[in-house]
Amino acid sequence: MAHSFPLPRTCPFAPPPEYEHMREQAPLVRTSLPGGDVWLVTRHAEARQVLAGTGISTSPATPGHPNAAFHTEPPSPERAQAMEAFMAGHFIDLDPPEHTRFRRLLIPEFTVRRVREMRPGIQEIVDGLIDDMLAKGPGAELVEAFGLAMPSLVICRLLGVPYAEREFFQSRTREMLAHGDDPDLRQTAALEIREFLDRLVTEAERAPADDLLGRVITSGRLTHDEVVGVMFLLLVAGHETTANMIPLAALTLLRHPVQLAALRANPEGWPAAVEELLRYHSIVDWAAFDRVAAADQEIGGQLVRKGEGIFVLGASANRDERAFERPDEFDVARGARHHVAFGYGVHQCLGQNLARAELEIALRTLFERMPTLRVTVADDELAAKYDGPIFGLTSLPVTW
Template sequence: MAQTFPVQRTCPFAPPPEYERMREQAPLVRASLPGGDVWLVTRHAEAKQVLAGAGISTSPATPGHPNAAFSPDPPTPEEAAAYEQFAIGHFIDLDPPEHGRFRRLLIPEFTVRRVRDLRPGIQRLADRLIDDMLAQGREADLVAAYGLALPSLVICQLLGVPYADREFFQSRTRTMIDPASDPQARHAAMFEIRGFLDDLVTTATAAPGDDLLGRLIAGGQLTRDELVGVMFLLLVAGHETTANMIPLAALTLLRHPDQLAALRANPGGWPAAVEELLRYHSVVDWVAFYRVATEDQEIGGQLVRKGEGLFVLGASANRDERAFERPDAFDVERGARHHVAFGYGVHQCLGQNLARAELEIALRTLFERVPGLRVTMADEELPAKYDGAIFGLKAMPVMW
């Protein structure tokens, strides 16, 4: 019988328990969805093969794209019109060569060197948030006060959102990414953000600054709608991912006090710890890894036919014992850089250097400046987004 999909996590520290069983069963497992069957890719080597992209498409326009399998009904005309508008510049959904046109323009904005220049600004934002937390007493919700706030401010800085508009921008973004928000409110928030970014592009076009948007405008390679779409993609791709990782990572380190103590004693260990945290949590899992075969091919000994949809289970690939020894153990010294938490191949996370810098600065600053930090709830009581798209905690009450 075909596997049902998606399956939910049941614990903040582990992928759904079914993943281990599926991974043992086969590298590709057939799953049933209301609109048709798809392949689930369970192991690390096959995950990389699919994400590497030969004979594989990521575009929802390719027949058989697996997103359509979630619903047996075609989109309404309004939904179809909205998708079309939001698809412009949303290059995560494009195949080469069109994908490369966008990617090439953006790569210089996210190099190691460019991110090194952004680090002092990120450090100032982290310090300011910790100052505010400490000034307000001896307890806080680490998700609201720090995890969500820091990536949101970093994105505002990157996109050039004026200081006065940050509250508006943050509140609409929160509504848009919160799975508990009413669907109509989420839809409205998406359009408000799109309108806001449209105004931002208008202002920047009149006087392009020496920032990401200004440089894209000055380059003259993208249309106005494409610019808005690119900004929107950077916002959604760069925000919730990092925001969910910060509290989960803090919780994991608090539950492994020996490893945290070693990092405090040797801050040079932080980059490796960040890689292990990314592998261990794999917060994106399959959500960005929808693909469709564009030719018949063999993957992991399985014939996959042209037009068949695939979901790569990133959280399963990152716990594959063929790629990681004792995969369920958390070990900041393991050298986990070959994880697929940022993907692999042409769509591999464009913002990965920035994400690494944000995580490292956020965690190091938190544990340096709040040495007595502790969580005030048992792990099993912590409200987690078991029903959400990208995994994370809804709240994390802490004291110091």
């Protein structure tokens, strides 16, 4: 039986309701897209098999890649050429050994030790934003004032964006990541961001500093365009996911006051709570888990032939009863780090240690400094990105 795809969420606290039936049906199910059929991976074990598997390609250039199935016609040669130039350095869309060349260079920048060194700076940014909300309040729009602003300032510091340029950088980032607005405006903002990063890299090449950008440049292992592309990728991947998670996580904790009270009483529980929030929401779902079989193989008892596209449903895998007890329940003490919110295998999220630190610091500090924080609208009044490839809230009005 073929299923339509993508399936929209209907609740801020759950994946699409059809996922449960799909998991019961089979670990792999077929779905029809305008350009052809693809496989959907519904269960946890098979998700990890695909994400870590040999004989699996992530490159959109591989024939049969599922992203092409969203369209009935291939892109024009001009657009294909423009996209190829724009995507230079976007190593998440590359297979080894090209992917390995980038990842080995960047892994030292996101180790547990390096992120531990970043924590005081992240704490300073979080405290500054909360100071600003308290000074202007009571009352704030948490997505704009905190969710979007915090990771933007962290990435500015990480990439060495000059302080005077941060307002422009943040405004273009917000426009580029906006949902429901004019796609032409988002594309223009993306081009402006890349041009901005091109200038930033050019300046840094003249006198590289001892920071992430400077170290990538002085390694001599990437071209100028590849460095620009890497910085752009770190911006998008490191900003949008965290920006969406912070308000959604805050809402979830407020809707579970007993568990929130336990975290306030025992702050050592925050790392486990972050893991549960990542599993429970799985905001990326399928968008980063696009694959294509590079050879015939069996997955979950199903023969998948070379050239057949695959989407791993991360939000379904993270609610799989075979991997998680009572998966639809939110439990901050669960401690289930085997979730696939960050992917799995060689393409597992490079910045996962930084994302964990940002979420932990942001949420812990928010609830420590705003103990009376509350949402001012009912859940059914929340504006959410139900049809977006990355889930989140478009606004979260709060007071204290």
